[in-house]
Amino acid sequence: MTDARNAKSFMATRRQILAGFAALTGTALSAPLMQVLANDKPLKFAFANVSDAGELFKQFGDGFADVATKAGIQFSRYDNKMDGVAATNNARLMVQEQPDVIFEYNIVEGIGPALQRTFEQADIPYIAINVPVPGGHWFNLVNKDIGIEAADVVVAAAKERGWTAENTSVLIVQSSPSGVEVNDCVRYFYIRSAELLGLPHVGPDAITATTTVISDAGVQVDGKATLEDSYTAVKNVLQTIPADRNLLLFAVNDDSAIGTWRAVSESGRAENSLIAGLGGSQAALKELRTNPNWVGEGSIFIANWGVYLVAMGIALANGVTLPELTKAPQTVIDKSNVDKFYDADGNAIMLPPLVDENRYLADTGILQEYANIEGL
Template sequence: MELRIGSPGAARGWRHPLTSVAVVVALTLTGCSSSGGSGEGSGDGPLAGRTMAYTNATDAAPLYVTMRDGVKTAAEETGVELETYDNKLDAATVSQNATLIGQAKPDFVLSYNPIEGVYASIERIYQRADIPCIAVNTPGKDYCQWFNLSNPELCTDTAKAVGTVAKERGWTGDDTTVLLVNAASFGEQINNCNAYFYREIATWIPGLQVIDEIDELTTTTSILGDSMVQVDGQAQRAPSYDAVRRALSGIPADRNLVVYSVADDSTLGAWQAVDQAGRGGQTLTAGLGGSPEALDQLRTNPSWVAQGDMFIGHWGQYLMAMAAAIEDGVDLPFQTLAPEAVLTKDFAIEDSIVAPMTDYYRDGDPDAYQLPPLVPVADGETVFGTREVGNDYLADTGVLQLFGNVKDLR
């Protein structure tokens, strides 16, 4: 049964059109280059014959492996010759990879840079090499175009879904603690997802300490009275397990828990610590990412009540479409939106992106049979304030139509 629920309430300001590099260069890099590059693409379309580099945040976490593999698949489908690199969540490796790419001069670079402190220096390498650049997830610094999910929407609406269940159970601030897991090295613009989540969940669980502004909860905010505890899980399972296990020792065993993090791998590690402590029955949790294991948790785990899904295994096709738009000289919006939805077991919430899992997935299938509709470009809320956002311009490139999986796109 599908339920429809009503909600109780509901840095850069410019765009930089890039020009394409005309020279086609075969990438033969070593160093930190992954051995699993896709090689010569076999597909057809506006990007056939182009070369591209993709730097992955890390090849050590399943969610990011899903991302990398999706980029490889999209490159093959569109005829792009792709080389992938492992940034290893390490600043020195990020810089080394960027230097290698700058020397090789592919037609495009897709940069998933997980280290906030080197955003600007990495972009300068690509700019000096005159390589069109797309910043993936983590924002660019004046040169790279930006592709990312919407933290204000996805993280807020996840809290609405979790809050719906908490409200049904009668949880209050007198008996509930929100346990957040961040990835501090990714910077505030990624981690403020936790702040959007907490600000909204506090409107559903009466008595939790309220925050009015997102910057009241940053990566360095460790506690808010009895209402919130935040730890650093590094966006990985083992560090998240360890951090949450330690945090649980300071939270009374009779309190309910709402557990949330900025990545599925963190949430899976956090859930393992909670479950092993015997506190799973009094916990509500939600994932962020859409990894196969997290989707299975949503299907089978009564405490896993929502899943923020950014369909990360399909980001590659959007990135290929962005590259085609850049090559065509299109003036891109400040932020090109990734596909996103908040999945639940069986209910939707009006005026939100919360929907039953069956809207996008068939029973037991880890891969979505359709993706959310494209979003018209318009002014909207971003982590940098009101800017122009959207992704419907990608339809004009014809790239997404090669995949045939975006709802309402013909």
């Protein structure tokens, strides 16, 4: 965590930001946005990242900080360490800074009401990232959709190999502390895979945070969204799945997927397993390009979320009415189109088109400045 007193202060004023946007776009910004940016007081954002330890989340946090500081916004950063106590402590520290907007990425859904009280008592607007916080604005992918699309890619690859319901099982790796929305990705991965392959069908309510055995062909373990926890959980459960079964694998994020794949590989079952990642981390993209059994990547372009969040924060500080959900960019890519979206080093070269729920972000000019978005 970077203390506010030690955070590097970029003293560009809102008026300077406005001038930069006007020069960039060549068009006049909306009257409300002009009004907030014309003030001399610099914008100030406080951000608590879910974790600065894992590669995926660190990429996100670094990218967010980079865009914010380049835009002339005073920015402080905290590390929630995937821990509820750390998140509540950081919330109290952030409100002491009196920022214009707080960005909260907390993975422990149950502490949401406590975070809400802290932010609302301080009368500071806040944006929840991924896991919602009651009363706050929300930025997130649509986990259900990405789980369904990932299943489409993985099952298609399985069918090409001649795998059927008679010889295939699904292993999903959830994060029990993260709540229903986050885990919809793995939940609907199983449901869609079962539909396409003819595996035993269950409804979404049957796959909960405590479910282990989904069906005769479906198993769920709790990887807690980390590489090491996922590795351990999958390594243990593989002993209960017959070795002659093919496996379709999916986890809540790339760190978890990499831990899952490590356990599967060490067990000698890699050749009979197929996996898709979720996140678009550099490590996962390398797997997609080089590992024949890593067949898809549910890319949410997390390293580029910062540009969307900076635009969202400026809009919120401006008094713009935000939609219930501001959608993060997302698409499921495979080996045939990975080069359209990412370069060889795993950096995004193209982001998916805006949709109705995030199109308003373009009005700030930030997206045009720092992102290459298809159609924008």
